[in-house]
Amino acid sequence: MALQQAELIPIYQHLHQIPELGLEEHETQAYLLQLISQMPQDFLTVKKVAAVPTALLVKVSGHKHDYRIGYRTDIDGLPVTEATDLPFASKHPGKMHACGHDIHMTVALGILSYFAENQPETDMIFLFQPAEENASGGKRLYESGALDDWMPDEIFAFHDNPDLPAGAIGCRLGTLFAGTCEIHAHLTGKSGHAAFPHNANDMVVAGSALVQQLQTIVSRNVDPIQSGVVTLGHFTAGTIGNVIAGEAQIDGTIRALTQEMNAHIQRRVRTITEGIALAYDCNIDLTLHQGGYYPVENNDAITADFIDYMQAKDDVNFIETQPAMTGEDFGYLIQQIPGTMFWLGVDSPYSLHSEHMVPDTSAIMAGVNAMTGFLTHRNELQK
Numbered sequence: 336m337a338l339q340q341a342e343l344i345p346i347y348q349h350l351h352q353i354p355e356l357g358l359e360e361h362e363t364q365a366y367l368l369q370l371i372s373q374m375p376q377d378f379l380t381v382k383k384v385a386a387v388p389t390a391l392l393v394k395v396s397g398h399k400h401d402y403r404i405g406y407r408t409d410i411d412g413l414p415v416t417e418a419t420d421l422p423f424a425s426k427h428p429g430k431m432h433a434c435g436h437d438i439h440m441t442v443a444l445g446i447l448s449y450f451a452e453n454q455p456e457t458d459m460i461f462l463f464q465p466a467e468e469n470a471s472g473g474k475r476l477y478e479s480g481a482l483d484d485w486m487p488d489e490i491f492a493f494h495d496n497p498d499l500p501a502g503a504i505g506c507r508l509g510t511l512f513a514g515t516c517e518i519h520a521h522l523t524g525k526s527g528h529a530a531f532p533h534n535a536n537d538m539v540v541a542g543s544a545l546v547q548q549l550q551t552i553v554s555r556n557v558d559p560i561q562s563g564v565v566t567l568g569h570f571t572a573g574t575i576g577n578v579i580a581g582e583a584q585i586d587g588t589i590r591a592l593t594q595e596m597n598a599h600i601q602r603r604v605r606t607i608t609e610g611i612a613l614a615y616d617c618n619i620d621l622t623l624h625q626g627g628y629y630p631v632e633n634n635d636a637i638t639a640d641f642i643d644y645m646q647a648k649d650d651v652n653f654i655e656t657q658p659a660m661t662g663e664d665f666g667y668l669i670q671q672i673p674g675t676m677f678w679l680g681v682d683s684p685y686s687l688h689s690e691h692m693v694p695d696t697s698a699i700m701a702g703v704n705a706m707t708g709f710l711t712h713r714n715e716l717q718k
């Protein structure tokens with residue numbers, strides 16, 4: 336029997352207890368391998384990837400081999416200290432599945448277990464991908480060449496969404512998620528005694544000016560009909576109140592729904608940073624890192640079919656959604672392989688990345704059922 340609610344909930348709870356950061360998902364990988372080894376093996380081949388050691392690829396051999404349908408789940412957790420009071424809360428201090436990748440993995444296992452028993456028409460490739468949050472795991476996996484002889488012709492993935500009702504499927508034609516780019520700025524001036532500012536070069540002041548100026552980009556440099564985000568979530572400087580700070584560190588992220596706008600904002604960040612370094616006579620070491628976090632652009636034909644399918648199903652609550660400024664390294668994969676990304680509602684009052692986020696687990700079976708049905712339909716198109 337394919338994995339059902341009674342098996343999937345304990346699997347989810349176990350995964351929730353063992354979150355690991357990107358590229359460190361060894362315990363998670365071992366647990367996934369154990370579960371996959373318990374499925375019927377007739378059609379399954381499992382591949383590890385030397386260049387991305389915590390990744391797993393699983394092929395389900397179909398009746399024929401001239402087409403491959405890909406399905407991707409991410410497997411990493413976040414450096415967040417859980418504050419949910421769940422009986423199955425994280426056992427790894429300072430780490431949590433606060434972005435719901437435990438839900439993603441559980442749904443993927445449910446779908447995989449179905450096709451392990453019900454041989455699909457075409458080959459199917461399941462990607463258990465590390466490091467969605469921080470290290471472009473999808474890009475690494477693609478560039479490792481491990482997919483080359485298993486390259487999907489189309490690919491699907493979802494992200495859970497606390498703002499949608501549990502089990503609802505959300506999607507849209509066109510861009511679903513933003514492209515992102517990390518900002519890291521290290522400022523170096525001259526520390527000194529609080530009483531003699533003229534002999535020092537204060538990085539609290541220079542850093543504050545940098546924050547203020549970067550925050551003008553969206554209001555003054557972005558076409559108001561389009562959109563963009565510059566968030567600076569981290570700013571540290573100095574040591575104590577009566578010492579002028581000689582160093583500061585500012586980190587943040589750029590978000591935009593097109594690659595052109597993302598690149599435009601990156602250029603403005605560079606120019607403004609150079610100007611602040613000049614104006615405050617300090618050194619600013621700026622790193623802008625986009626990696627694989629391109630906008631998630633859904634393929635028109637495949638996504639129209641996805642939406643038609645979900646809308647026609649009485650047991651699917653389909654909701655057309657707006658683009659979101661969340662990022663996803665699936666943006667890289669979907670640039671290489673046409674496909675669809677969608678949301679799965681998990682109805683939580685707390686947002687993704689919150690230490691209080693508790694997804695409604697009734698979404699798991701809803702996701703498995705909707706996607707086994709849809710992937711069977713995509714298989715049948717290849718008959």
Ligand SMILES: CC(=O)N[C@@H](CCC[C@H](N)C(=O)O)C(=O)O
Nearest residue numbers: 468469515516517588661662663
């Ligand atoms: C779904 C989600 O929350 N994704 C992350 C992706 C992080 C991208 C990158 N590390 C950055 O911070 O720019 C997100 O924060 O949207």
